[in-house]
Amino acid sequence: MKAAGYTQLFRGKHILIVEDEYFLADETRRKLELVGAVVVGPTATVEGALKLVNTSRIDAAILDVHLGDDFVFPVADELERRDIPFVFATGYDPAFIPAAYTGFALCEKPTELDKIAAALFTSNRDSGLH
Secondary structure, eight states, X not given: OOGGGGGGGGXXXXXXXXXXXXXXXXXXXXXXXXXXXXXXEEEOSHHHHHHHHXXXXXXXXXXXXXXXXXXXXXXXXHHHHTTOOEEEEESSOGGGSOGGGTTSOEEESSOOHHHHHHHHHOOOSOSSOO
16 A cells, blocks of 8 residues: 555544644644544643543544653653554654654654554554654
8 A cells, every 4th residue: 555545544543633833733633634533632731632541532643742841752651551553743853752762653744644644553664754
């Protein structure tokens, strides 16, 4: 399957968006809804994201690394503990991500849904993500 066909994998999935930039969060929300995903959030804080993880169905997540003065890593840890796939979305240099998270997919902003879907829902390592 080519990367352009992966967005269909979002259909019917509950996707958590954790992003503190309103316009990026809204753009990602709209794109996901267009391909049939159910958007959880978006939320702009670690606290809000953890509350959604504890109270909502989540099949996968797109996590902004830097949320104001906080980092999203407590959310990533909880998602990993629950075996929920996620990708990091960031404008930062990948070297900024702590070594504990180097095995997780990293995408640059603005998010490319085809590549994210491939990383989240397939075992194909040729997704084009870092």
